[in-house]
Amino acid sequence: MALATFKGGIHPPDKKELSKQRSIIPAKSPKRAVIPLSQHIGAPCKPAVTIGQEVKKGEVIGSPEGFVSSPVHASVAGKVTGFIECPSATGRMVQAVVIENNETEEWTVLKDNPDYLSLSAEELRAKVKDAGIVGMGGATFPTHVKLSPPKEKPIDVVILNGAECEPYLTADYRLMIEKPQDVVGGLKVIMKIVGVTKGFIGIEANKPDAVEIMTKAVADEPNISIVTCKVMYPQGAEKMLIKACVDREVPARGLPMDCGVVCQNIGTAVAIYEAARFGKPLIERVVTVTGEGINEPKNLMVKIGTLISDVVAECGGLKDNTAKVISGGPMMGFALFTLDMPVTKGTSGILALPESEVTHVDKFGPCIRCGRCIEVCPMGLIPSMLSVTAEKGFYEDAKAYNLYDCFECGTCTYVCPSKRPIVHLVRLAKSQVKP
Numbered sequence: 001m002a003l004a005t006f007k008g009g010i011h012p013p014d015k016k017e018l019s020k021q022r023s024i025i026p027a028k029s030p031k032r033a034v035i036p037l038s039q040h041i042g043a044p045c046k047p048a049v050t051i052g053q054e055v056k057k058g059e060v061i062g063s064p065e066g067f068v069s070s071p072v073h074a075s076v077a078g079k080v081t082g083f084i085e086c087p088s089a090t091g092r093m094v095q096a097v098v099i100e101n102n103e104t105e106e107w108t109v110l111k112d113n114p115d116y117l118s119l120s121a122e123e124l125r126a127k128v129k130d131a132g133i134v135g136m137g138g139a140t141f142p143t144h145v146k147l148s149p150p151k152e153k154p155i156d157v158v159i160l161n162g163a164e165c166e167p168y169l170t171a172d173y174r175l176m177i178e179k180p181q182d183v184v185g186g187l188k189v190i191m192k193i194v195g196v197t198k199g200f201i202g203i204e205a206n207k208p209d210a211v212e213i214m215t216k217a218v219a220d221e222p223n224i225s226i227v228t229c230k231v232m233y234p235q236g237a238e239k240m241l242i243k244a245c246v247d248r249e250v251p252a253r254g255l256p257m258d259c260g261v262v263c264q265n266i267g268t269a270v271a272i273y274e275a276a277r278f279g280k281p282l283i284e285r286v287v288t289v290t291g292e293g294i295n296e297p298k299n300l301m302v303k304i305g306t307l308i309s310d311v312v313a314e315c316g317g318l319k320d321n322t323a324k325v326i327s328g329g330p331m332m333g334f335a336l337f338t339l340d341m342p343v344t345k346g347t348s349g350i351l352a353l354p355e356s357e358v359t360h361v362d363k364f365g366p367c368i369r370c371g372r373c374i375e376v377c378p379m380g381l382i383p384s385m386l387s388v389t390a391e392k393g394f395y396e397d398a399k400a401y402n403l404y405d406c407f408e409c410g411t412c413t414y415v416c417p418s419k420r421p422i423v424h425l426v427r428l429a430k431s432q433v434k435p
């Protein structure tokens, strides 16, 4: 049977062998946690603690401002010693709470409720909101908002994204291998919250063991199906996954809810399960630390607020030939200008690349109209024109080429023989004109 997929896309080497056999192990608890008050799309939190205050793990230290916002919790127990401005992966400076770790690992109350699925949809949604859960695939959109679709957008399907199509990253893969029942538990919570009876987990065919384990995990769940998707980047993008799993198309400039679907990432589903069952807030996450430039690739459970430099040191440090470190995957991640910044809720990976794997954007050529970018764009756009209009500063003209339908997957940039930084130019244009 043909595997589920979408039109366009590419096959970059997946490089997952560097870390896929590395089980998830806890990273060292940081001596000093630097926890940003803005780790999500939407309004930053306002501080909920004062300098000198003692806090326990899981205590709220940042309160959300508005509906599209998400609380922030202490990832270590200790004393609040200050508020600082710290860099983020996107290059912005953000306010952060600093906590000196007293190393007691003392928690606020966690309570096991094995009967969590008997809670009402409203109660479960409130647990997701209170736990500060955001999209952990990198988008960081507050999850309770995504699980509150308006009445005029009825949802009938939930899809979990187990594609993890970004090369190198193996965090979601390890969660499916090691915690399949937690993944399913999270999916069932999501299905209950949005009131649907049909759930899918889309997994790329390059993870046959994950397909097998997850298939066993849903053997007694007639409403949940595993879909094996073709290995194709960007299979894990929401619109592509929806096409592959349920053959629906999200309308231009639309959202999954416009075709009756809610998508969530695997890590987010596990966080939702832990919030629903134990009341556990999102204070740690799995981070794949990998790449040819790192000495010991690992999948680490890292407390939010741990400095990336400390995580890298725990993996044996960088090799001498490392030319670039990226937060996230190589296709959609952000190159870091310093390692002196904290891991946040959206840090799916820390990727160290040697010079041989790096393309420098200051050495690009003109568009030679080869059309390769058009062939591979999964959104059916004309990336060449997006890049040319943005390069010339004709940002308004870029809108005529559906600038805002581009979700910056990097597929076009990957194939361009002139090494044109198409995604950078798209981001530049988006920063200059409103949708």
Ligand code: SF4
Binding pocket: 366, 367, 368, 369, 370, 371, 372, 373, 374, 383, 384, 387, 415, 416, 417, 418, 419, 420
């Ligand atoms: S791939 Fe590069 S050179 Fe070819 S058409 Fe697209 S932008 Fe132009």
Ligand code: SF4
Binding pocket: 376, 377, 378, 379, 380, 381, 382, 383, 386, 405, 406, 407, 408, 409, 410, 411, 412, 413, 422, 423
């Ligand atoms: S980055 Fe944008 S233009 Fe390029 S392939 Fe992806 S969606 Fe298309």
